[in-house]
Structures are given as C-alpha cells and as structure tokens.
Amino acid sequence: MFIRAYLRASTDEQNAGRARDSLERFVQDQNKAIACEYIENASGAASDRPELLRLLKDARKGDVLLVESIDRLSRLPVDDWNKLKAAIDAKGLRIVALDLPTSHQGLRDTKGDEFTSRMLSAINSMLVEMMAAIARKDYEQRRERQAQGIQKAKAAGKYQGRPVDEELHKRVKELLGAGMGIRATARHANCSTTTVLRIRDAAG
Structure with missing residues (x-):
C-alpha cells in the first residue's frame, strides 16, 4: 500500500508541515508508513496547487491520499471540488482523513465482506462530500467576517494591512546572500518559494 500524505497551510507564514507528526503517528498505529509527502502553502480555495497536482500525477490505482482533515484537501467551490474529486476517483485514490473515522478503512486490507466494504465506502463518500461543503461554507463565512x-477598521482609521514578518525577511535575505537557491532558501526558512521571490524582488 502506497500512502501519499498531503500537507497544506493557507498562508506563507504558517507551517504546512505542522501536521506531519499526527499523520505519522496515525499510520504507525495502523502498522503502515507514509511513502511520500507533498507539502505546500496555498489556499484550499485555489484549484491550481502545484503539489496537489503533482500528487495526482504521481498517484497509482489503490494509493491512499492521506490528509489531516478534508479542509486541508479542499475549500473549493462546488464545481472545482467536483473536478478535483473526479480526478481523485479517476486515479483510483482512496481518501483517508484523520478526522473522518469512516475513511480509516482505506488503510486496511480490502478483503472480506464485499457488502460491508461497499456500504462503508458509500457512507464515507457521502461524508467526504458533506465535509467538503462545510469546509467551503466555513471559508466563505470567514472571508465575509474578515472583509467586515x-x-x-478602515472606517475607524485603524487598518494598516498585514504586518511584515521582519524575522522571516531577514532570514531569507541572509540565505540568499549566502548564495543559496530559491528552493533551498524556502526550505530552510520554512516558507514558500513565492515568498522568497517576493522578498528578493522587494530588496531590489
């Protein structure tokens, strides 16, 4: 069984690998191991996520797509979610989420009672759909509250935008100044390559 773990954080300042320990403990409890990790900082509401697309390209029938929760996989609007789900199904991937117990059967051998297996699969598919819808609704509500x-704050003259992470900027500049490449800098600074490029360009 080939388990592909997908770890995502919404912003460059967040640690996309934060859930790694939880995922590893989970698969170890199932006497399995994570074979490959795909980590990125990108919004779950964006359909163009390079690491997720790479996972889908690499995947083979019967592989497991392991996530901490369904909202790590998707906060997409319904049309984009349907396209992603179709791509996952076309690859024969089994979605396993830590917070969705019915999905945990995806880490177990498929031999046994076919009727029970199909019933659990149908129930799990329904719950995945429901949780994807909830994740999207939560995203929309948070965006609305943020905009409000x-x-x-603007009306009160207090809005100043997102504060700059001075320590991150300093670290990136030091790594680049030492001759390190964009990807290596992003890895050592624990941020995205997009952030590295933005800091580099801003420094002129």
Missing part, C-alpha cells in the same frame, strides 16, 4: 472587520 477590514471595512470597520
């Missing part, structure tokens, strides 16, 4: 907060 910004408007209120």
